Amino acid sequence: MKLKLAVFVAAAGLLVTLPAMAHHSFSAEFDGNKPVRLVGKLVKLEWTNPHSYFYIAVADDKGVVSNWGCEGGGPGALSRAGMKKGDLKIGDTIVVDGYLAKDGSHLIDARRVTLPDGRNIYGGSPGDGGPPEGAVTSKK
């Protein structure tokens, strides 16, 4: 049993160091209790696997612009949801509903994108606990 213990202590040690090492970049976790709606101009689009990224410039009430990243599904998931790479151009205004990253960075897990032509692209599935239809939530 000592041998197995050694293995698992080593593995556990590695696992435990992960959160400690993760201080800056552990941003893949999103808070399901913090829905947010962002409206902004597209500054960059990464049509990539395993996740796509929509970078938008969001202006607040005072006109101060901040940059936000919106993480979406990969190209396959987006195509199945009805979106093509050419549907968006840099400078287009889009609405993104999603969940805030837990580490406080300007990153959201995009669950719904509203394109300039009014189409809604849904990232999740119906009833999965994602933002409800037509929900208007506060922007941070």
Add this chain to the structure above:
Amino acid sequence: MTLLQVCQSLYDSAVGTSIRESDLVFDIIESAHVLGISLLAGTVAIVDLRLLGRVLKKDEISDVLTQMLPLTWAGFALMVTSGSLLFWSEASKMYFNPMFRLKLVLLALAGLNPLVFHTTIYRNVAAWDSATPVPARARTAAIISLTLWTAIIVCGRAIAYYH
């Protein structure tokens, strides 16, 4: 050309880009990589368990090793191929990813361990092929192997969490 420049050109290449922007290909390659863990690490685990005297105790160690090794090599081929294609599509991002770098280091160590084993204690395996308990040095190699492969799998998954 610096290593980063090499990675950048891999990333920008037609092959890298098409995998990265693909509808289905990336998913298939990644699935092969994840499921291939069983073929590579799973077969390694069985051999390690034999060295630790836990399974197939009545089988001679050399017999278990020679029978399992082709499976492990097949798994290795699958993992290297799928892993290289995944790397190709994200090369410049992987360059900066600390978990990816750690995974490569651990892979190198995981390759060194059996090399040392085969060129040292395994050379006179005929003397301890059916021994109980298995000699300490062979058991140590098995524990190192299990630990390294556990860490490699953990690191591999952690890559996704470090941007």
Add this chain to the structure above:
Amino acid sequence: MHLLLLFQWLATTRLSAAMSDSTWAFAVVEMVHLLGLALLGGTVMVLGLRLLEFRLNRRPAAEVAGDLYPYFLTSLSVLILSGLLLLIDGPLRYYGNAAFWLKMWLLAAATIFSVVLNRAVIHSHRGSSALTTKVAAVTLLLLWLSVGLAGRAIGFL
């Protein structure tokens, strides 16, 4: 739909909150899930290959199966427990996912089949026909491969 009510209730539990509040729990559980996958795959593959008389033919199949069975059961338990934790992190996310349900059905089938097969092999005093054994071996491998593939599909839907 009782199942929907169950999943909605799961989403209200303290365990669900603990999983989703944590920044690292989901990742760690995923890693444990992968480790379970590695070991389970190893045991299933070796048993399947033995039954196909591809590998380790010097020992009786009953002995090979008997040796591997505890490791099969342990890794399966690890996979099920970690899987439950992954599920409870966001039950409704999986409820609507067709690949998740496919995986659950395949998991049930693969588990039942594996238990029955192992009992038959470990306790058989007379061998079954070579053909039956080989069909069973291929079925075993295909079932668990399908579970793995369905699991991957969860992430892509």
